[in-house]
Amino acid sequence: MRFARIENVSVRFGTRVVLQNLSLDIAEGAITCLIGLSGAGKSTILRLLNGLRRPDSGHVFVRGVDVCCMRARDLVEFRRKIGFAFQFAALFDSMTVGDNVALPLREHTKLSAEEIDKIVMTSLESVGLETAKDKLPSELSGGMLKRAGFARAVVTNPELVLYDEPTTGLDPIITHVLTDTIVRLRKQLNGTAVVISHDLQSIFAMADYVAMLFEGAIIAYGTVDELQHSSNPIVQQFLQGSEVGPIPL
Amino acid sequence: MKILEDVGNGATGFLEYAGGLANLSAESGTFVGRMRIRLAETFSQAFTLGVQSTSIVLLTSLFTGMVISLESAVQAVQFGVGDLVGGGVAFISARELGPMLSAVVVAGRTGAAIAAELGSMVVTEQVEAIEALGLSPVQMLVVPRLLALMVMLPILTVFADIVSVLGGMWLAQTVAHISHDVFIQSARQAVSLLDVVKGLSKAVVFGAIIALVGSYQGLGTRGGAAGVGRATTGAVVISIILIFITNFVMSFLLYGYSG
Numbered sequence: 247m248r249f250a251r252i253e254n255v256s257v258r259f260g261t262r263v264v265l266q267n268l269s270l271d272i273a274e275g276a277i278t279c280l281i282g283l284s285g286a287g288k289s290t291i292l293r294l295l296n297g298l299r300r301p302d303s304g305h306v307f308v309r310g311v312d313v314c315c316m317r318a319r320d321l322v323e324f325r326r327k328i329g330f331a332f333q334f335a336a337l338f339d340s341m342t343v344g345d346n347v348a349l350p351l352r353e354h355t356k357l358s359a360e361e362i363d364k365i366v367m368t369s370l371e372s373v374g375l376e377t378a379k380d381k382l383p384s385e386l387s388g389g390m391l392k393r394a395g396f397a398r399a400v401v402t403n404p405e406l407v408l409y410d411e412p413t414t415g416l417d418p419i420i421t422h423v424l425t426d427t428i429v430r431l432r433k434q435l436n437g438t439a440v441v442i443s444h445d446l447q448s449i450f451a452m453a454d455y456v457a458m459l460f461e462g463a464i465i466a467y468g469t470v471d472e473l474q475h476s477s478n479p480i481v482q483q484f485l486q487g488s489e490v491g492p493i494p495l
Numbered sequence: 496m497k498i499l500e501d502v503g504n505g506a507t508g509f510l511e512y513a514g515g516l517a518n519l520s521a522e523s524g525t526f527v528g529r530m531r532i533r534l535a536e537t538f539s540q541a542f543t544l545g546v547q548s549t550s551i552v553l554l555t556s557l558f559t560g561m562v563i564s565l566e567s568a569v570q571a572v573q574f575g576v577g578d579l580v581g582g583g584v585a586f587i588s589a590r591e592l593g594p595m596l597s598a599v600v601v602a603g604r605t606g607a608a609i610a611a612e613l614g615s616m617v618v619t620e621q622v623e624a625i626e627a628l629g630l631s632p633v634q635m636l637v638v639p640r641l642l643a644l645m646v647m648l649p650i651l652t653v654f655a656d657i658v659s660v661l662g663g664m665w666l667a668q669t670v671a672h673i674s675h676d677v678f679i680q681s682a683r684q685a686v687s688l689l690d691v692v693k694g695l696s697k698a699v700v701f702g703a704i705i706a707l708v709g710s711y712q713g714l715g716t717r718g719g720a721a722g723v724g725r726a727t728t729g730a731v732v733i734s735i736i737l738i739f740i741t742n743f744v745m746s747f748l749l750y751g752y753s754g
Contacts, residue, residue: 298626322629322631325627325628325629326629330628332627334620336620337621337624339621349630350628350630
């Protein structure tokens with residue numbers, strides 16, 4: 247079943263065309279990984295899905311509702327159902343990790359302080375950060391920051407979680423831990439996830455579907471196995487990390 | 496043709512900036528009108544932006560009051576109008592220098608701080624994270640700073656007025672032997688409570704200008720660390736220019752031709 251559909255979307259930054267007539271389905275209850283060259287527009291796709299960016303043309307449907315036509319007030323409500331784990335965690339550096347994770351609950355629910363505290367602890371435990379509740383983001387390592395970002399993204403039990411390069415710049419062990427965490431969180435939430443990653447091992451371990459973005463369009467979509475056996479030379483060059491092939495350097 | 500193009504681009508840029516600033520003001524005003532105010536954050540900003548600016552505001556006001564007195568006291572005594580010095584110092588301090596000097600000093604210190612903090616939050620995606628959480632950056636970041644400065648700048652101005660007059664009074668006695676009684680008597684005759692209130696109303700507007708320009712510059716930051724630097728410089732320069740222009744307009748409206 248389809249959770250979201252991006253339909254004939256074009257996005258420009260100034261004169262640069264980032265996405266051109268791009269269409270993509272996001273399967274419900276699955277992890278869809280987006281791959282592609284740096285600067286190809288993968289992060290823009292995540293921002294389209296939660297309405298942080300409006301396309302210049304085309305439509306983005308999430309559960310059948312066109313995000314592009316939402317009023318500001320509806321967009322605020324809509325975003326509460328979508329978690330976003332940013333590339334550099336984007337934790338508020340003036341708040342403790344616990345306060346960061348608690349923020350969406352304090353702002354959007356009428357739960358008591360005790361109830362919020364309990365949910366925050368559960369969320370932090372789910373990413374193995376129960377001891378970091380009272381620490382400031384500046385006191386955490388890169389991997390811990392990312393996990394704290396995950397905890398904040400999932401604390402409201404969102405239907406869709408968007409992960410922007412969750413493993414970039416981390417060592418293989420932490421990468422493995424984070425990959426496992428993403429898979430576990432998706433199962434716990436019984437939701438849908440879209441992950442941008444350059445780490446092919448990690449993608450092969452977690453993805454139900456993979457979409458490859460190239461020159462503003464999706465050039466390949468399928469399961470990991472389908473992608474690995476794709477006859478598209480661009481996909482093969484990308485997966486092999488080869489300098490030789492149709493992708494211009 | 497190039498000149499016309501430059502003028503056109505400049506005018507477009509100016510209108511875009513003015514429109515953006517007006518939009519931010521309106522959005523902030525809407526949150527304040529609906530009482531959607533984060534009180535704890537507002538108090539925290541009042542301390543950071545206001546209380547921590549006290550010493551620098553007092554220091555500049557003290558020396559300004561003293562220099563006005565220094566320039567005027569000896570000459571005034573020579574011309575036999577030494578009893579007007581207190582009035583002159585208090586008059587200028589309450590109506591013009593108190594609010595404006597405090598605003599310029601606060602713009603340099605806190606306008607820059609606001610732009611730098613929000614600019615850093617933009618480049619580290621924290622502002623985007625606020626939106627992604629279904630919250631408003633204007634409500635979370637701008638409104639507390641706006642209210643804090645609109646309250647704290649008039650308070651700082653009251654202290655600035657007092658310190659400026661006290662500095663002037665001390666110097667008038669030291670260099671021109673004008674007694675404290677004469678000085679105070681002259682000040683009381685020259686300045687009414689309405690003058691002080693009008694001066695403070697300017698400070699409220701200046702506080703809003705500093706907070707809104709700082710926030711607008713910060714939230715509009717593009718391009719990493721260099722962008723934060725540009726936003727910070729722009730916040731100070733634009734705030735100070737707007738403070739001078741607004742001061743003239745408000746003086747004209749509040750005091751008119753009659754004084």
